[in-house]
Amino acid sequence: xxxxxxxxxxxxxxxxxxxxxxxxxxxxxxxxxxxxxxxxxxxxxxxxxxxxxxxxxxxxxxxxxxxxxxxxxxxxxxxxxxxxxxxxxxxxxxxxxxxxxxxxxxxxxxxxxxxxxxxxxxxxxxxxxxxxxxxxxxxxxxxxxxxxxxxxxxxxxxxxxxxxxxxxxxxxxxxxxxxxxxxxxxxxxxxxxxxxxxxxxxxxxxxxxxxxxxxxxxxxxxxxxxxxxxxxxxxxxxxxxxxxxxxxxxxxxxxxxxxxxxxxxxxxxxxxxxxxxxxxxxxxxxxxxxxxxxxxxxxxxx
Amino acid sequence: xxxxxxxxxxxxxxxxxxxxxxxxxxxxxxxxxxxxxxxxxxxxxxxxxxxxxxxxxxxxxxxxxxxxxxxxxxxxxxxxxxxxxxxxxxxxxxxxxxxxxxxxxxxxxxxxxxxxxxxxxxxxxxxxxxxxxxxxxxxxxxxxxxxxxxxxxxxxxxxxxxxxxxxxxxxxxxxxxxxxxx
Amino acid sequence: xxxxxxxxxxxxxxxxxxxxxxxxxxxxxxxxxxxxxxxxxxxxxxxxxxxxxxxxxxxxxxxxxxxxxxxxxxxxxxxxxxxxxxxxxxxxxxxxxxxxxxxxxxxxxxxxxxxxxxxxxxxxxxxxxxxxxxxxxxxxxxxxxxxxxxxxxxxxxxxxxxx
Numbered sequence: 001x002x003x004x005x006x007x008x009x010x011x012x013x014x015x016x017x018x019x020x021x022x023x024x025x026x027x028x029x030x031x032x033x034x035x036x037x038x039x040x041x042x043x044x045x046x047x048x049x050x051x052x053x054x055x056x057x058x059x060x061x062x063x064x065x066x067x068x069x070x071x072x073x074x075x076x077x078x079x080x081x082x083x084x085x086x087x088x089x090x091x092x093x094x095x096x097x098x099x100x101x102x103x104x105x106x107x108x109x110x111x112x113x114x115x116x117x118x119x120x121x122x123x124x125x126x127x128x129x130x131x132x133x134x135x136x137x138x139x140x141x142x143x144x145x146x147x148x149x150x151x152x153x154x155x156x157x158x159x160x161x162x163x164x165x166x167x168x169x170x171x172x173x174x175x176x177x178x179x180x181x182x183x184x185x186x187x188x189x190x191x192x193x194x195x196x197x198x199x200x201x202x203x204x205x206x207x208x209x210x211x212x213x214x215x216x217x218x219x220x221x222x223x224x225x226x227x228x229x230x231x232x233x234x235x236x237x238x239x240x241x242x243x244x245x246x247x248x249x250x251x252x253x254x255x256x257x258x259x260x261x262x263x264x265x266x267x268x269x270x271x272x273x274x275x276x277x278x279x280x281x282x283x284x285x286x287x288x289x290x291x292x293x294x295x296x297x298x299x300x301x302x
Numbered sequence: 303x304x305x306x307x308x309x310x311x312x313x314x315x316x317x318x319x320x321x322x323x324x325x326x327x328x329x330x331x332x333x334x335x336x337x338x339x340x341x342x343x344x345x346x347x348x349x350x351x352x353x354x355x356x357x358x359x360x361x362x363x364x365x366x367x368x369x370x371x372x373x374x375x376x377x378x379x380x381x382x383x384x385x386x387x388x389x390x391x392x393x394x395x396x397x398x399x400x401x402x403x404x405x406x407x408x409x410x411x412x413x414x415x416x417x418x419x420x421x422x423x424x425x426x427x428x429x430x431x432x433x434x435x436x437x438x439x440x441x442x443x444x445x446x447x448x449x450x451x452x453x454x455x456x457x458x459x460x461x462x463x464x465x466x467x468x469x470x471x472x473x474x475x476x477x478x479x480x481x482x483x484x
Numbered sequence: 485x486x487x488x489x490x491x492x493x494x495x496x497x498x499x500x501x502x503x504x505x506x507x508x509x510x511x512x513x514x515x516x517x518x519x520x521x522x523x524x525x526x527x528x529x530x531x532x533x534x535x536x537x538x539x540x541x542x543x544x545x546x547x548x549x550x551x552x553x554x555x556x557x558x559x560x561x562x563x564x565x566x567x568x569x570x571x572x573x574x575x576x577x578x579x580x581x582x583x584x585x586x587x588x589x590x591x592x593x594x595x596x597x598x599x600x601x602x603x604x605x606x607x608x609x610x611x612x613x614x615x616x617x618x619x620x621x622x623x624x625x626x627x628x629x630x631x632x633x634x635x636x637x638x639x640x641x642x643x644x645x646x647x
Contacts, residue, residue, distance in 0.1 A: 037312065039309065041317055041528065042528070045529070047498070048531050051499040051531060052495075054491055054495035058495065059542075060566035062566045218539075270309050318523040321529070322617070325616075328611065374576070375576050375594075375604065377608065398614050400614065400617065401605040401621055402606070403621065403625070410604060
């Protein structure tokens, strides 16, 4: 199999679009169901995220007046493409893509693209609420990226290489634990869940930064969010869960770990109320900063 | 922590959600759908008079019937009509009126037809009294003939009875045939 | 109807997103919408989500007396909802004006004269289960393609092809 084919398969089939989309819908359904059950409600039916996306695909697209059509329509596509490409790099068992030196840098860059798209989507839409959401998203990304990046970079420091496969082969140690905690600290804000759901405050600023999106572009944003959830949970599992020599067992362990992480994050989201932007920013720069410093120190002490 | 305890408690208990087919029952005193009993209605018009949003009105088909019209889309379910109805022909039932697809037309409008009856004495079309009222007025059936009278003839019959009571024993009663003006 | 169209039609019934529009209501009907999100009624079991923006909505819930000022706002917001869309009128006020009819600042006419209404939910205010039933009915209409705006759109398409 040539390299081009392996990339195509990785992006389109496994672990890309064809498998990640249903997995993302499953995880989104799990989160929504868990929130509902924690609130004593029945919750959505199993196929709900799928129905949401299919319905949006069948709807009309309303483009606001005075908006640049090209950018407006390209943003969801770019967001989806970046997330899928990022997922294709993650060395899940059976991923056909060869590991490149420095693919962590590429991964971290691709993971920033959807955030960038959200910010741009807010500003492009010319809606005042969308602009507020975009501003919040931009500022928040400056905050949560500190622990998030440090968690990955610390692991790269331990491995001595910016390569995903090298990261997996690092012998398990205390740095894993510290870095995992730091990663988990950043996870709720990355997933835009409750204490840090500041950018998508649904009743405060009406909706998130895709307030002016409708129909298929909105469906692509929803799909991109679903795959981003898969990406974040599987990245956590791949980097911080020790691998066994058997790939199928690894896969099951990774999926279960992803669901467990989501369950914990959802529990936190249900139990807390939304913070203000300044509070979240301060939280991430003080506590996230302390956690990052400890993690980096642990890599040096070892 | 108290919040965590609450939500974990929710997770362990079954959900409190009711399925759409199994919705909570409405309290019996709930003022829901309006019902009109044409056999009790005397078409006095009190309900139309007390209705604040003017949801009730009457139309006439002279000599044949009187119609009671009710537009649900204008009702505020205050219950004044039920309170003020002298013959208890209007009842606010606790059933919740269902949603409907048709516009301000058929589904939202109720019509109840009250048939007029000819007076057994003078032949004038009139709204008959409710059966319960008639039973209370003429329980023994002594003056059964008065049951079919129009209000004017009832008045005439009552005054004739009064006049006859003053007459001495053996005198001839008042002549039958004094017609009321129309 | 091919498979994808069928799936999309079913999705329209299974995921009706609603947007609430207060056209001058006393807030009674709006208060009765909030229990739909509570554990007892849980609109999410039918896939219903409450969205703030009309751009994300499939079904617009319009409550309240139509006032002279809200007429234009209703038209604007209705135009922003991407088709296919349905309108549910809550309570007595949209159909007639209720007790406010005849006031100088109130349009004493049916909402049907402003936007095509698909489902009327009577009540003052309607009970939550009646609202839930009304939304489910509108979602069914969306699946069947028989909301007024869908029928109108089909007619326009046909007219365009014929002429």
